[in-house]
Amino acid sequence: LLVSRQYKSEDTVIRVKQTEFGGASHVLIAGPCSVESREQLLTVARALKAAGVEVLRGGVYKPRTSPYDFQGLGEEGLVLMKEVADEVGMVTISEIMSSEQIEKASPYIDIFQIGARNMQNFDLLKAVGRSGKPVLLKRGLSATIEEFIFAAEYILASGNDQVMLIERGIRTFEKWTRNTLDISAVPLLRQETHLPVFVDVTHSTGRKDIMLPCAKAGLAAGAHGIMVEVHPNPPAALSDAKQQMNVDEFHAFWNGVRDSGLYR
Ligand code: PEP
Ligand code: MN
Numbered sequence: 001l002l003v004s005r006q007y008k009s010e011d012t013v014i015r016v017k018q019t020e021f022g023g024a025s026h027v028l029i030a031g032p033c034s035v036e037s038r039e040q041l042l043t044v045a046r047a048l049k050a051a052g053v054e055v056l057r058g059g060v061y062k063p064r065t066s067p068y069d070f071q072g073l074g075e076e077g078l079v080l081m082k083e084v085a086d087e088v089g090m091v092t093i094s095e096i097m098s099s100e101q102i103e104k105a106s107p108y109i110d111i112f113q114i115g116a117r118n119m120q121n122f123d124l125l126k127a128v129g130r131s132g133k134p135v136l137l138k139r140g141l142s143a144t145i146e147e148f149i150f151a152a153e154y155i156l157a158s159g160n161d162q163v164m165l166i167e168r169g170i171r172t173f174e175k176w177t178r179n180t181l182d183i184s185a186v187p188l189l190r191q192e193t194h195l196p197v198f199v200d201v202t203h204s205t206g207r208k209d210i211m212l213p214c215a216k217a218g219l220a221a222g223a224h225g226i227m228v229e230v231h232p233n234p235p236a237a238l239s240d241a242k243q244q245m246n247v248d249e250f251h252a253f254w255n256g257v258r259d260s261g262l263y264r
Helices: 038-050 075-088 099-105 122-131 145-157 185-192 201-205 208-220 247-259
Strands: 014-016 019-021 027-031 055-057 091-095 111-114 135-138 163-167 197-200 225-229
Touching: 019 027, 027 038, 027 247, 038 055, 038 075, 038 247, 055 075, 075 091, 075 099, 099 122, 111 122, 122 135, 122 145, 135 145, 145 163, 145 185, 163 185, 185 197, 197 201, 197 208, 201 208, 201 225, 208 225, 208 247, 225 247
Parallel strands: 027 055, 027 225, 055 091, 091 111, 111 135, 135 163, 163 197, 197 225
Antiparallel strands: 014 019
16 A cells, blocks of 8 residues: 555655644644634634644534534634734644635645545545645544555555544443544554544543543654644534633643653
């Protein structure tokens, strides 16, 4: 496979502006679940940037379980992402859910996210492979590691080797966490592929009280970085209100990550 260590032994490093994903350095990806307003995004982006975070995430096309829940700001959100990122000086990541959205989002977003629900949307994987932009591919809700690796292979086979993988928890019988963080996926993906590997501690755990130890576990297992959701006022958030950190909670989390010595 093109993603395999047998095909390419050295780690893939993806450079976007000043940021390097993969290789020796770690990257924290942070930001709100959804882009909701200019003020919301700017507040969070400024706080993150001041804390040394380079990569801003924010959903504008939202894959919501219920069609009656907030579906994202769409193109208006894309414009806000670019305006805020340019003003503050950050790299952006946002999810696209269809091939048509690739073209719309391309001028506004640095890195496309393929969400868990679309990990096996093979036409979308091929389309994002043809786009040439870096891709952050999330593990499917119930995907095996092998299926995850084949999904990444679709993107490389379509001509795009700028792919990063992110473990975001899988469905199990366990109810005390939103999903089950499969920490074993991290060393396996590192061993089997040459791609950068991340851990999403927000969607995997769904609980702020254990995000710090789970982030440390991910880094100790070999992850190239962590994703976490941060919102200026989580109780009022239009999506994932329960699991987003406020700015103070984020600072405590981020200090804990850096104090661990596991984040370089
Ligand atoms: C997200 O990161 O915004 C998201 C929807 O996560 P997932 O696809 O992992 O559920
Ligand atoms: Mn979310």
